[in-house]
Amino acid sequence: MAAGQTRYSLAVTALIVNFASVFAAQQPHIVFILADDFGWYDVGYHSSEIRTPHLDRLSAGGVRLENYYVQPLCSPSRNQLMTGRYQIHTGMQHQIIWPCQPYCVPLEEKLLPQLMKEVGYATHMVGKWHLGMYKEDCLPTRRGFDTYFGYLTGSEDYYTHIRCSPISALNLTRCALDLREGEEVATGYKGVYSTELLSKRAISIIEKHNPDKPLFLYVALQAVHAPLQVPERYVAPYTFIRDHDRRLYAGMVSAMDEAVGNITRTLQQRGLWDDTVLVFSTDNGGQTLSGGSNWPLRGRKWSLWEGGVRGVGFVASPLLKQTGTVSRELIHISDWLPTLGHLAGASTTGTKPLDGFNVWDTISKGFASPRLELLHNIDPLYIDIAPCPGRERQLTLAQVVGDSWAKSGFNVSIHAAIRILNWKLLTGYPGCDIWFPRPGHNGSESGPSEADPLKPVMLFDIEKDPEERNDVSDQFPVVVDYLLSRLHQYQKSASPINFPDDDPRCDPGPTGAWGPWA
Numbered sequence: 001m002a003a004g005q006t007r008y009s010l011a012v013t014a015l016i017v018n019f020a021s022v023f024a025a026q027q028p029h030i031v032f033i034l035a036d037d038f039g040w041y042d043v044g045y046h047s048s049e050i051r052t053p054h055l056d057r058l059s060a061g062g063v064r065l066e067n068y069y070v071q072p073l074c075s076p077s078r079n080q081l082m083t084g085r086y087q088i089h090t091g092m093q094h095q096i097i098w099p100c101q102p103y104c105v106p107l108e109e110k111l112l113p114q115l116m117k118e119v120g121y122a123t124h125m126v127g128k129w130h131l132g133m134y135k136e137d138c139l140p141t142r143r144g145f146d147t148y149f150g151y152l153t154g155s156e157d158y159y160t161h162i163r164c165s166p167i168s169a170l171n172l173t174r175c176a177l178d179l180r181e182g183e184e185v186a187t188g189y190k191g192v193y194s195t196e197l198l199s200k201r202a203i204s205i206i207e208k209h210n211p212d213k214p215l216f217l218y219v220a221l222q223a224v225h226a227p228l229q230v231p232e233r234y235v236a237p238y239t240f241i242r243d244h245d246r247r248l249y250a251g252m253v254s255a256m257d258e259a260v261g262n263i264t265r266t267l268q269q270r271g272l273w274d275d276t277v278l279v280f281s282t283d284n285g286g287q288t289l290s291g292g293s294n295w296p297l298r299g300r301k302w303s304l305w306e307g308g309v310r311g312v313g314f315v316a317s318p319l320l321k322q323t324g325t326v327s328r329e330l331i332h333i334s335d336w337l338p339t340l341g342h343l344a345g346a347s348t349t350g351t352k353p354l355d356g357f358n359v360w361d362t363i364s365k366g367f368a369s370p371r372l373e374l375l376h377n378i379d380p381l382y383i384d385i386a387p388c389p390g391r392e393r394q395l396t397l398a399q400v401v402g403d404s405w406a407k408s409g410f411n412v413s414i415h416a417a418i419r420i421l422n423w424k425l426l427t428g429y430p431g432c433d434i435w436f437p438r439p440g441h442n443g444s445e446s447g448p449s450e451a452d453p454l455k456p457v458m459l460f461d462i463e464k465d466p467e468e469r470n471d472v473s474d475q476f477p478v479v480v481d482y483l484l485s486r487l488h489q490y491q492k493s494a495s496p497i498n499f500p501d502d503d504p505r506c507d508p509g510p511t512g513a514w515g516p517w518a
């Protein structure tokens with residue numbers, strides 16, 4: 001009896017050990033590279049005049065996501081990536097987190113690296129956080145990352161790593177360092193170009209990593225967000241670009257492309273690549289004020305037009321079942337948490353209700369996307385902080401009152417957009433609505449740039465009309481009614497907006513660094 005029990009428990013132990021090792025072998029390394037403000041027309045494989053040989057080659061051997069969506073702004077996109085939830089469900093539907101605002105992604109949200117850590121991953125983050133830092137509990141190292149090296153705010157100087165920001169309550173503009181090693185201020189990197197600094201850190205993490213343990217590495221590059229700064233050698237190939245900003249921007253893209261090439265080469269050299277899933281994504285559309293382009297799409301960063309939300313993205317991995325393909329299935333940045341969590345064998349039972357879908361079979365095998373609907377956003381407080389010249393056509397309530405759509409229950413003067421299958425509905429003022437000409441070409445060569453006056457409710461068939469030129473709301477009133485009712489339902493589920501006033505205690509003083517103050 002006793003002997004039998006021992007044999008039995010030994011067998012069970014062996015089974016568990018076996019199971020664990022099989023399980024571990026199946027957990028891929030996951031490397032997520034997020035570019036900042038990288039526009040639709042700024043990647044080589046979208047026929048850009050900018051050369052991105054590494055992105056082109058990697059994506060050509062992987063799966064290019066050509067119906068892939070992100071949020072129109074930095075903090076919201078990162079928020080959805082890390083939580084798998086729409087920003088209306090975290091109270092973060094309005095704008096970005098400014099350096100002195102005392103809030104962060106709600107602490108009760110469980111973030112992607114926490115899920116990874118629970119199933120044995122080593123979790124590392126390099127680069128831009130921008131998910132709030134007013135108190136220590138908000139920092140990446142308290143939210144699931146074993147290590148962190150990067151900056152906490154939204155932008156800064158690429159060489160000095162100094163961020164200047166007005167502090168309204170103190171009537172001053174403060175310039176201070178924003179760079180951290182873990183939770184400590186990192187000095188000694190002055191003069192090192194951010195793209196090289198961050199990619200070298202990513203490389204050193206890969207080099208030190210024990211390949212027997214699964215790796216989750218999140219590299220949130222500063223490139224290619226303003227300010228336009230880049231070492232001369234990256235700009236040299238672009239003398240043919242006459243526009244000064246576009247030329248510098250092109251150089252910044254080249255540096256970023258090289259960084260991605262360096263990171264993947266290291267994964268290969270260290271023997272990790274065969275078990276790696278690499279995701280590359282932008283965080284939002286390109287910023288046309290700072291060299292970016294989303295041609296031929298309408299609008300830009302900070303708008304709900306396709307130029308703001310249709311993102312460059314791809315997956316490269318030897319673990320894909322089909323490679324060298326283009327996916328035209330609907331995929332959104334909130335889908336990464338359930339998708340990567342699934343690959344890691346992580347449980348999502350501890351998260352709040354997810355808005356994202358596991359799209360691994362869609363990417364890997366070409367199956368239809370489980371995502372049929374996508375809420376782009378609902379933001380009743382929206383303002384365009386950089387309206388396009390002469391084009392700020394904010395809709396007045398007067399235009400809306402008496403509008404036949406008022407019966408839907410959704411207030412159509414609210415800035416909002418939703419997509420179902422091929423249909424996209426926009427309400428309120430969607431943001432800068434220009435078709436910016438193709439870089440290096442003048443307006444007349446780039447097709448008509450004049451638009452009909454904006455209406456409070458507009459409907460586009462995005463599959464037929466990705467440039468959003470023909471509003472078909474009058475032809476498809478039933479579709480409009482249905483999409484408005486969906487917006488109405490989403491709005492009922494929204495958390496109150498959290499967008500606090502600046503806290504003057506954020507001031508790092510003349511010699512300090514930006515960081516937690518509360």
Ligand SMILES: *[C@@H]1O[C@H](CO)[C@@H](O)[C@H](O)[C@H]1NC(C)=O
Nearest residue numbers: 166167168169170171172173
């Ligand atoms: C804010 O600072 C500026 C420049 O130092 C000064 O001219 C102005 O009077 C100040 N305003 C207030 C309200 O203190």
Ligand SMILES: *[C@@H]1O[C@H](CO)[C@@H](O)[C@H](O)[C@H]1NC(C)=O
Nearest residue numbers: 195196199200255258259262
């Ligand atoms: C890529 O690696 C090469 C060779 O090590 C190095 O010279 C270059 O600076 C790296 N580029 C970036 C952007 O880190």
Ligand SMILES: *[C@@H]1O[C@H](CO)[C@@H](O)[C@H](O)[C@H]1NC(C)=O
Nearest residue numbers: 379380381411412413414415
């Ligand atoms: C509709 O939304 C707009 C914009 O958010 C707001 O100014 C207005 O008060 C709202 N109207 C009603 C009736 O709630």
Ligand SMILES: *[C@@H]1O[C@H](CO)[C@@H](O)[C@H](O)[C@H]1NC(C)=O
Nearest residue numbers: 437440441442443444445446
């Ligand atoms: C635009 O480009 C076309 C073709 O190169 C040229 O003929 C035209 O003069 C240009 N227009 C302007 C306003 O520069």
